[in-house]
Amino acid sequence: MQLSPSDLATVEKLVATRRKVPRGEALYRAGDDFDSLYALRLGFLKSTVTSTDGREQVTGFHMAGELVGLDGISTQKHHCDAVALENTEVCVIPYERLEHIASEVPVLQTHFHKVMSREIVREHGVMLLLGSMHAEERLAAFLLNLSQRFEARGYSRTEFVLRMTRAEIGSFLGLKLETVSRALSRFANDGLIEVNQKHLRIADSDGLRAIVSGQTLR
Amino acid sequence: MQLSPSDLATVEKLVATRRKVPRGEALYRAGDDFDSLYALRLGFLKSTVTSTDGREQVTGFHMAGELVGLDGISTQKHHCDAVALENTEVCVIPYERLEHIASEVPVLQTHFHKVMSREIVREHGVMLLLGSMHAEERLAAFLLNLSQRFEARGYSRTEFVLRMTRAEIGSFLGLKLETVSRALSRFANDGLIEVNQKHLRIADSDGLRAIVSGQTLR
DNA sequence: CGACGGGTTGATCCAATTCAATAATCGTGG
DNA sequence: CCACGATTATTGAATTGGATCAACCCGTCG
Numbered sequence: 001m002q003l004s005p006s007d008l009a010t011v012e013k014l015v016a017t018r019r020k021v022p023r024g025e026a027l028y029r030a031g032d033d034f035d036s037l038y039a040l041r042l043g044f045l046k047s048t049v050t051s052t053d054g055r056e057q058v059t060g061f062h063m064a065g066e067l068v069g070l071d072g073i074s075t076q077k078h079h080c081d082a083v084a085l086e087n088t089e090v091c092v093i094p095y096e097r098l099e100h101i102a103s104e105v106p107v108l109q110t111h112f113h114k115v116m117s118r119e120i121v122r123e124h125g126v127m128l129l130l131g132s133m134h135a136e137e138r139l140a141a142f143l144l145n146l147s148q149r150f151e152a153r154g155y156s157r158t159e160f161v162l163r164m165t166r167a168e169i170g171s172f173l174g175l176k177l178e179t180v181s182r183a184l185s186r187f188a189n190d191g192l193i194e195v196n197q198k199h200l201r202i203a204d205s206d207g208l209r210a211i212v213s214g215q216t217l218r
Numbered sequence: 219m220q221l222s223p224s225d226l227a228t229v230e231k232l233v234a235t236r237r238k239v240p241r242g243e244a245l246y247r248a249g250d251d252f253d254s255l256y257a258l259r260l261g262f263l264k265s266t267v268t269s270t271d272g273r274e275q276v277t278g279f280h281m282a283g284e285l286v287g288l289d290g291i292s293t294q295k296h297h298c299d300a301v302a303l304e305n306t307e308v309c310v311i312p313y314e315r316l317e318h319i320a321s322e323v324p325v326l327q328t329h330f331h332k333v334m335s336r337e338i339v340r341e342h343g344v345m346l347l348l349g350s351m352h353a354e355e356r357l358a359a360f361l362l363n364l365s366q367r368f369e370a371r372g373y374s375r376t377e378f379v380l381r382m383t384r385a386e387i388g389s390f391l392g393l394k395l396e397t398v399s400r401a402l403s404r405f406a407n408d409g410l411i412e413v414n415q416k417h418l419r420i421a422d423s424d425g426l427r428a429i430v431s432g433q434t435l436r
Numbered sequence: 437c438g439a440c441g442g443g444t445t446g447a448t449c450c451a452a453t454t455c456a457a458t459a460a461t462c463g464t465g466g
Numbered sequence: 467c468c469a470c471g472a473t474t475a476t477t478g479a480a481t482t483g484g485a486t487c488a489a490c491c492c493g494t495c496g
Contacts (some may be wrong), residue, residue: 073335117291
């Protein structure tokens, strides 16, 4: 999606302010009034939904360049929590202003719609993962997804730091933390990865891909 | 996903054509070029994604009044299949025209954004269900969700027909069809529902709600 | 230092799957 | 219209993947 210089100038007007979110604190919480989207400048966030009876589910991890807060548009209230996994900085994009400018700059409108649609597609992928994959398949898919996103941002696709705990990975993948830990150990044993606490190196991404597609005789 | 009657009237102006989809046939398939959204006039659809290795996951069931096809916006290709579970009729909404009109009619633009956001929120709910609920909790939540949607359309919230098979329910809920069948039988035994093949009557919706929130000593 | 959060690993358990048999229902063509 | 093969659904028995319970390690921070 290309923006012309003049379009870019318009877009600049969107960003009102920046905001820092220290590790462990929330950018917003479920129930908060919605009035802005947030573009992640740097850092790492998780989104979580919590059911009435207190079960928490991580619905996504977000890194620099991604847009969060889309859940708030539907009812003008946020439906999930967005919590910083490390010190994080976001651009605040007032939503009313975005809608207004989008209606005048077609390319921006189109782009915005694509971003929302992409989020829907991403979630379909997560549903596929949660609904039909085994523990190790889920974890392998997760690692490959992280890898690909780091690469897209210019970082190493083979070596990176897991900003989230095993419990948070487990919540996202519908697994218990022990299962995540065991699967990581098994991958390491099989020479697919090297893990050292939060530091991770992918040694054999094809091997991980084979696991994702269930080509593993266990 | 819900359009009010007056919204529908506005949307009518957008509609180029109608299209009938016989039971079992696809409105679109993954990989098809995207150029339109579809408002369901009558009938019932399922959306499914299929992984490279052939696993299929039902990502949603759609009924009259709902909008489908949003997944196609991101890349201009559909990435899931939409298949009719019964003879179905849709309004075809050419997407370019929608974008154009939306930029001129703020209320429509806002509404469209809310519809997309609601889909994201809905999917968060499904992730919570898939990631952290047990079989019977999932099924109870599913039945209550259907019930509520039928009610919103003026049908009975206690008595309706399941248009999908047990296998399709299972796929959506991340369960096997036998598990779905067993859970239904158990609910029936416990006096929560009456089932007769595809016909279903909810006898105790509070009981189902209690199950959803895990207040069941099994 | 001691406590505490995060991680690993082992032993056991159980919910859901798998395998299997049977029944009910549907739809299609003679 | 009815018969018959093909789906779809139910139910039982055996199996198993991941959860649970528990012990222990490591690093960090007050």
